[in-house]
Amino acid sequence: MMKHDAVGVGEVEIGDCKILKIGGRSIGIYYDGEKYFAIRNVCPHEQAELCKGKITGTTLPSKPHEYIYGMDGEVLVCPWHGWEFNINDGKCIGDPKYKVKTYEVSIENNRIMVQM
Amino acid sequence: MDVSAKKSKSSLKQGLIDCDFHQTLKSFDDLKPYMPRVWWPRLSEPEATLPITIFKPVPLSRRDASPGNGLPPGSDPEYAKVDALDRYNISKAVLTGSLLTVSAHNNPDYAAAVASAFNDYTLDHWIPTDDRFLASILVATQDPILAAKEIDRLGSHPKVVQVICTVSSREPFGQRRFYPIYEACVRNNLVLALHGGGEGDGINPPISAVGTPTTNFERHNILAIHHMSQLNSIVCEGVFETFPTLKVVFVEGGLAWVPHLMWRMDKNFKGMRNEVPWLKKKPSEYIIEHCRFTTQPIEEPNNEELIQMFRMMRAEKTVMFATDYPHWDNDTPTFVLNKLPEDLRRRVAYENAAELYQLNSKPLVKEGGPL
Numbered sequence: 001m002m003k004h005d006a007v008g009v010g011e012v013e014i015g016d017c018k019i020l021k022i023g024g025r026s027i028g029i030y031y032d033g034e035k036y037f038a039i040r041n042v043c044p045h046e047q048a049e050l051c052k053g054k055i056t057g058t059t060l061p062s063k064p065h066e067y068i069y070g071m072d073g074e075v076l077v078c079p080w081h082g083w084e085f086n087i088n089d090g091k092c093i094g095d096p097k098y099k100v101k102t103y104e105v106s107i108e109n110n111r112i113m114v115q116m
Numbered sequence: 117m118d119v120s121a122k123k124s125k126s127s128l129k130q131g132l133i134d135c136d137f138h139q140t141l142k143s144f145d146d147l148k149p150y151m152p153r154v155w156w157p158r159l160s161e162p163e164a165t166l167p168i169t170i171f172k173p174v175p176l177s178r179r180d181a182s183p184g185n186g187l188p189p190g191s192d193p194e195y196a197k198v199d200a201l202d203r204y205n206i207s208k209a210v211l212t213g214s215l216l217t218v219s220a221h222n223n224p225d226y227a228a229a230v231a232s233a234f235n236d237y238t239l240d241h242w243i244p245t246d247d248r249f250l251a252s253i254l255v256a257t258q259d260p261i262l263a264a265k266e267i268d269r270l271g272s273h274p275k276v277v278q279v280i281c282t283v284s285s286r287e288p289f290g291q292r293r294f295y296p297i298y299e300a301c302v303r304n305n306l307v308l309a310l311h312g313g314g315e316g317d318g319i320n321p322p323i324s325a326v327g328t329p330t331t332n333f334e335r336h337n338i339l340a341i342h343h344m345s346q347l348n349s350i351v352c353e354g355v356f357e358t359f360p361t362l363k364v365v366f367v368e369g370g371l372a373w374v375p376h377l378m379w380r381m382d383k384n385f386k387g388m389r390n391e392v393p394w395l396k397k398k399p400s401e402y403i404i405e406h407c408r409f410t411t412q413p414i415e416e417p418n419n420e421e422l423i424q425m426f427r428m429m430r431a432e433k434t435v436m437f438a439t440d441y442p443h444w445d446n447d448t449p450t451f452v453l454n455k456l457p458e459d460l461r462r463r464v465a466y467e468n469a470a471e472l473y474q475l476n477s478k479p480l481v482k483e484g485g486p487l
Contacts, residue, residue, distance in 0.1 A: 065394070068393070078387075084389070
């Protein structure tokens, strides 16, 4: 495990997901305005470029015909088949046995550092 | 006794439950004592009760199963007992009736009156004749409130084990206007059976999703699309979350479509779960827990493929044997069950149905030895 200098803090805008090559892997860096996330840019389903999908919210568990919106800004949706991933832990919301790799992120000297 | 009947005797020692055994009327006049006078004239008019779209070259009921004297097959319980129950050593037969396609009739009140009268006829003329007969309550689905009243009227009868209606309908059964039927099933501790029939007839949508086929052959090949549509709707709308004790049997749709639908539903659920946030588990898990499927008309690939198909749909929990006696495309017990390994045969022939209909407390095998 080592820290990789990914990108400067000002280079990832709020709500944006910047896709970079880090340590030989394609990684999406996402900034929600408070925190940075690093997510492997490969969907575990059919290896689509996951981080080209949108980050949004989803419907929370509910009673039949009840709709509760939540997790806004915490759900990454694959552009291919619509699989939803929780950006906090990488787990697929529709089937948690699938998971996309997420990495620890830290800020050092105004640089976004990814642990991998 | 024919050879196939002898074989069934030796291979089904634990008993045999037939989940689709059709009783019918001798004539529509049989309904009159149970129907308001206002409806009587309609009964004798051709096609005034059961709307039919497609000509069937082979008649619905087997000519060889007629009790004689020109009576319709399945209209005489004494004859049916010898011709089917005794011949095939059937321990219990769930009577699934006739006139199911009243749900395709344009008049909801007439349809409800026909269903109600037929139920009374069955309870008076069939159920008392043999302990092996179990009853279904026929309901017309045009007006779910009336259907629920009928379920409440007869649901506590000790021989009634389920509610039955056609699998065809104007709207998918998962939709909320049908919930009074499910509430009544649950309230009365009854299974709901959705039986083939009425596709494209009367007020119902076309037989296929692209219109009306030209021949009965073409129709019969795709009948299961109606079972698929209803199962899909019921699961997706969260009916089993709203009614956690409800059990639904899909009758006369065959089986091979079930793995296909389960796979597609589970696959799509991963990506489209957010439209149905009330589903707490994979669609196939609801199906395996809440739904049962009867064998007839069994698909007829080679045995190895057939057994694979049974395994794919968890048949040890989900599949129940049915003859469809005395209809033209019926299956005999040996034809279906002798293809299966012993563990599956036991579950399909007897145990799944005994558990579903809660018959375990009652002996299904006659004293004095195996049937």
